[in-house]
Amino acid sequence: MKVAVCAQDGSLDAAVDQRFGRCPCLMLVDTENMQWEAVPNPGANSSGGAGIQTAQFLVDRRVEAVLVGRIGPKAMSVFQRAGIRVYGDIAGTVRETIDMYRRGVLPLLLEANSPTHAGMEEGRSGR
Amino acid sequence: MIIAVASGKGGTGKTTVAASLALSAAEKGPVQYLDCDVEEPNGHLLLHPEWRQSRPVTVFVPVIAREKCNYCGRCAQICAFHALAVLPEEVLVFPELCHGCGGCRYFCRQEAITEGKREIGRLEKGLAGSIQFVHGRLRIGEAMSTPLIEAVKENAAPDILTVIDAPPGTSCPVIKTVTGADFCLLVTEPTPFGLHDLALAVKMVRELAVPCGVVINRSGKWDHLIEEYCRREQVPLLFRLPADREVAAAYSRGIPAVAARPEWKTRFLNFLASLEGKDRCAS
Numbered sequence: 517m518k519v520a521v522c523a524q525d526g527s528l529d530a531a532v533d534q535r536f537g538r539c540p541c542l543m544l545v546d547t548e549n550m551q552w553e554a555v556p557n558p559g560a561n562s563s564g565g566a567g568i569q570t571a572q573f574l575v576d577r578r579v580e581a582v583l584v585g586r587i588g589p590k591a592m593s594v595f596q597r598a599g600i601r602v603y604g605d606i607a608g609t610v611r612e613t614i615d616m617y618r619r620g621v622l623p624l625l626l627e628a629n630s631p632t633h634a635g636m637e638e639g640r641s642g643r
Numbered sequence: 644m645i646i647a648v649a650s651g652k653g654g655t656g657k658t659t660v661a662a663s664l665a666l667s668a669a670e671k672g673p674v675q676y677l678d679c680d681v682e683e684p685n686g687h688l689l690l691h692p693e694w695r696q697s698r699p700v701t702v703f704v705p706v707i708a709r710e711k712c713n714y715c716g717r718c719a720q721i722c723a724f725h726a727l728a729v730l731p732e733e734v735l736v737f738p739e740l741c742h743g744c745g746g747c748r749y750f751c752r753q754e755a756i757t758e759g760k761r762e763i764g765r766l767e768k769g770l771a772g773s774i775q776f777v778h779g780r781l782r783i784g785e786a787m788s789t790p791l792i793e794a795v796k797e798n799a800a801p802d803i804l805t806v807i808d809a810p811p812g813t814s815c816p817v818i819k820t821v822t823g824a825d826f827c828l829l830v831t832e833p834t835p836f837g838l839h840d841l842a843l844a845v846k847m848v849r850e851l852a853v854p855c856g857v858v859i860n861r862s863g864k865w866d867h868l869i870e871e872y873c874r875r876e877q878v879p880l881l882f883r884l885p886a887d888r889e890v891a892a893a894y895s896r897g898i899p900a901v902a903a904r905p906e907w908k909t910r911f912l913n914f915l916a917s918l919e920g921k922d923r924c925a926s
Contacts, residue, residue: 565725565740572719572728590737598730 517547519581519617520574521610526554528611534585537566538635543610544577547618552610566635567591575600583613583622586630604629644918645805647824647853651840653811655832656860656884659894661808662689663901664828667911669774673803676771678778679820680810681764681791689899692769692776700779700794701760702743702787707734711755718747718756742787764791766798775800789819796823804915813840813847821848826918827855828881833865838872845878856914861886881917882910 522539523530528550533539537559545552558573559566567587571594574582581601595602603622606613616622648661657680665676678686705718705727716729726740727747738761748756764781777798779791788810799805809820821827827848831841841857848855855878859869862883873880884890884900884907893903901908 559725562725565737568725568728568737568740572716572725575728575730576716590740594728594730594735597733597735 518579519547520544520579521583521613523610529609532606532613535635536584536587536591537570545614587628588630588632589628592628645824647807647809647821647827649809649817649821649827649844650811650830651844652837655830657830658685658808659900660830660858661806662899664911665774665806666899666901667908668804668915675775675800675803675805677795677799677807679792679795679807681779681781681788684778684780686808688897690771692771694767694769696768698766699762700764700766700791701762702790703745704738704741704759704761705736705747705756706759708755711753713753717750721746721750766794788816792819813843821853822851824853827853828858829855830858830860831869832861833859833869838868856881859883881914
């Protein structure tokens with residue numbers, strides 16, 4: 517099972533990032549053999565629509581599940597229409613998050629748990 | 644002749660100056676007033692036009708023909724605003740992110756994208772005495788104001804004296820408004836905040852190569868802040884409107900400054916005369 521985890525850096529021991537569209541790094545992990553790949557989040561510095569850009573990227577990479585802290589409504593709708601499951605409440609490191617996912621303790625999100633633009637840095641606007 | 648009235652800082656008196664300028668000029672000849680502050684148009688509160696026309700203004704949004712689409716993803720790749728997401732068997736469109744450029748349609752090899760329309764606001768026209776009045780009213784919640792500003796400017800009559808009330812700030816909506824003007828009046832208040840934003844506005848109009856001059860509104864004992872700046876930057880200080888309780892009281896009842904203080908009209912007429920003088924020299 518190939519899953520994506522929002523991370524602050526590119527290793528299994530990196531801290532997870534609570535933001536979806538604006539997390540600096542995406543860890544793509546095969547949960548069966550723990551083979552992993554770190555990729556920079558293409559949406560991280562986007563002037564707008566970051567969540568959609570990140571979601572599109574993960575759809576294109578054919579992940580089967582996405583593990584997030586918070587996710588907004590637009591990115592959530594992309595995953596729902598693509599049939600990709602989204603799990604919330606990640607904490608600690610990427611490794612710990614994968615472990616929680618394998619034990620089945622991460623809650624499946626049925627809707628966005630964050631308003632739009634929540635991951636934007638203060639003072640930046642899309643205009 | 645097109646005169647834009649801008650400010651940098653909000654609430655310095657753009658509409659007070661623009662409405663008074665239009666009313667003063669209307670005594671000499673035909674004038675039109677364009678309120679390009681489409682997010683919060685307020686010129687009508689002072690000029691009280693009788694409305695003659697109202698119509699929606701729309702922008703392009705992509706509509707996907709599923710039977711033609713091969714889900715290649717090209718439209719999502721070229722969209723700078725991420726208004727499209729292409730899934731294996733579906734294309735999602737996020738109209739609120741779309742800037743209406745039509746790039747997705749242009750680059751679609753399958754010709755699967757057609758033009759849909761999204762209403763961003765309304766264009767309204769009326770007559771305030773002899774002043775032709777045009778303004779835009781942005782739909783509540785809409786983020787994209789520049790196409791509506793463009794529609795207001797396109798609906799202006801050519802070749803008559805045009806006074807444009809600009810939005811505050813120095814970003815896209817103001818640039819869209821001020822571009823193409825023959826002169827930009829920058830209204831400021833004599834405060835550190837007013838000065839700070841005036842300096843930004845001067846930089847902006849210089850970038851646009853529009854000649855500008857400064858009007859101090861609510862002029863008083865702190866004018867030297869603005870005077871020093873104007874001297875240093877060699878920006879003409881055109882005239883001042885004193886802080887005047889009666890004008891403020893009239894304003895709160897929707898009465899323009901020159902209606903409350905008719906003697907102020909000479910300031911506006913002298914300014915217009917000086918511009919026309921320059922115009923003649925240039926041509």
